[in-house]
Amino acid sequence: MLELDGAAGGGQLLRSALTLAMCTGQAFHIRRIRSGRSKPGLMRQHLTAVDAAAAICSADVDGAAPGATALRFTPGTIRGGDYAFAIGTAGSTTLVLQTVLPALLCANTPSTIDLQGGTHNPLAPPAEFLRDAYLPLLQRMGADVELELQRPGFYPAGGGALRASIHPCPLQPLTLRERGALSGLQALAWTSGIAPSVGERELAIVQRRLGLDAADLQRRTVQPPSGPGNALLLFARHEAVCEVFCGFGARGVSAEAVAERTCEAVRDYLCGSAAVGACLADQLLLPLALAGGGTFTTARITDHLQSNARLIEKFLPVEIDWHESDGCWQVDVRR
Template sequence: MDMLELDGRGGGGQLLRSALTLALCTGTGFTMRGIRAARPRPGLMRQHLTAVQAACAISGSEATGATLGSTDLTFVPGAVVPGDYTFALGTAGSTMLVLQTLLPAFWRAGASSRVRLEGGTHNPMAPSADFIQHAYLPALRRIGVCADVALESHGFYPAGGGAVVATIEPCPGLQVAAFGERGPLVSVEATALLSALAASIGRRELAVLGKRLGLAEDRLHLHSVRPAVGPGNAVMVRVEHAGHVELFTGYGERGLPAEKVAERLAAQVRHYLDSQACVAEHLADQLLLPMALAGGGKFTTCVASDHLLSNAALIEKFVAVEIDCEPDGPDRWRVRVAA
C-alpha cells in the first residue's frame, strides 16, 4: 500500500479530515505529523478523534496515535462497509465536521448507509447543520451526490447534546460541475434561533440585519427551539440566487451584544453580495475535495483563504488533479480543478 508523509503544521483540523476522507476513497495511507501544531491547544481534540475513530469503524482501517492531544497519526485505510452507524462525540464538538469526513467514503460504497451523530450541531468554528442542509448538500447534488441530513435536536456550544441523522446513497459516478455565475438575486432571509434565552436577543439581531440588508419584516424569522442541554443562539442569513444558495451564520457569545453579532454577520453577507462571486468562503473550501473525486470542476469565490490553499495542496497529494486559483477582479477568484 502507498503511504504518504504529510505535514499538519500548516493548517487546522481540516487537513486531517481531508486526509482521512481521501485515504478511505483512494486506498492510500498516510502519516501526518504536527497536527494542529500552531493552535493554542495542538493535537487531536474530541471531534478530530471521533472522526478518526469513525473512519476506522466504517472501514476496518487501522490508526496509530489516535489519542486526545496526539500530534502524529498514521492511518492505514480499509474497505468501506455501508450500513447503519452511530457516533457520539460526548461534547459540543461538531457533528457536521465528522459527517463531512465520512460522506465521500459512503458515496463510493455499494449500498445505502445511515449515520446518526450526537454532539454539537451549531458550533462557531464549524459548519452548522443548517448550512449542510441548505448550502452544502444542494451544491453537491449538482455533482451527483445523493444524501440528506435530518436535524433531530439542536446542540449549541459549549454544552452540545444535539443529534442529526444522515442518509447517503451510493453514487455510481460523480459529475464535473461549474459554479461560475450565481444568477439574479431571488431572496434574502434572516432567522434567529434561540434555546433557553430571551426572545428579545433574537429580535435585536433581526432588527440589525433588517436594517443593514434592507429586509422587510416578512423576511425576518424568530424561532425558539426545544431547549437543548444548554442555552444557545444562532442567527442565519440565507441568500438565494437563481443558480446558487448560500447560508451565513453568526453565534451569540456571553458578553457580546446581540447587535454586534448581527453586525458581523451582515458584513459577511454584504461582502459576498458585493463580490459577484458564486461561492462564499466556507463552501469554497468544501467543494475542492468532491470536485477532485469527480475528476474536475470550477467555481468563483469571494475569498481565496489559507484553508482553501492548504486543502488544495493536500488533495493534490492523493488525487491526480491540479487545482488552480487565480484573481478575477476585486474580491473574486476563479478556482479550477482539472485532471
C-alpha cells in the first residue's frame, strides 16, 4: 500500500490518488489531507469524489467521513455503467468528473455519469473549461467523451447538473508545444438571480478591452434561478488548443472589476508563447502519464503542478520534468 502525505497540496492530491489507484489497482493510505487549508480534511465534494471512485471500482474505503484527515482506499475492478452522484452543495461537479473520467475510459463498457452540485465555482474549473479546453485535448489523445451542461449551478447555492458520456478507449501520447494561430475570441456572461445588467456591463468591458465583435458576445440568464450567481467566461481559440478564462462575481466586487481582471488574464496569455495556461497544464499531467508520455509548454510551473507530478510518479513508471524553453516552460512526461 502506497503511503501518501496530503500536506503537500489540497484536494487535488486526493483526487489524483483516487484516479491513479483505480487505473493501476494500487491501494493507498493518505494522511494530513488538506492540512494546510483553513478547513482541513474532507469536505463534501471530496467525499463525493471518494464515493464515486469507490462505486466505479468496488473499492474498500476506510476513513471517508466529513473532516477526516486520513483515508485508506483499496480499489477493485473498474465497471462501466450508468452512475449518478449529488454533491448536495455548490461543491464542484467538474472536479468529481475529472476524478473518475480516466478510470471510466479503462472500463469494459460505456458509461454515463450524472452529477449535481456546483458547475461554476471560484475554486474549480467551470463546466465550459472541461468542455472547450480539457476534453478536446483528451479527444486528440483518443478519448471518446461528450459533456453536456444541463444546468449551471453557482456558489453557494449549487443546483447545477452535468452529464458525461464515456466510451472506453486507450489514451495516446500528446505533443503540444505551440498553440498555433488565434482563430477567435468569444465571451459568455452567466447571471442567475441577479440583475441581467451585471452581465451586460461585463461584456461591455470585454468588448472595449479585447475588441470583440457583438456576435462574439453572449449573455445568458439561468431560469428559474437556483440562487444568486455570476460568471464571465472568455474563450481564446487557437489552432491547437482553446483556453478558457473565468471571472466570478462576488458581493462588493463590481462587474467592471470582474471583467477587467478576466481580460487581463487573457491578455497575459496572448502576450506569451506557451500553449496552455497554469490550470490546464496541471490537469494534463495525469492523462499524459496514463498515456505513457507527452509534452506541452506552459507559462509557469506552479506548486500544484509540482506536487501533482511527484504524486503521479509514485503510481506510474514515468518521469515528469520541466525546463525553460523560448520564454516559457516545457513539461515532459516520459516512461
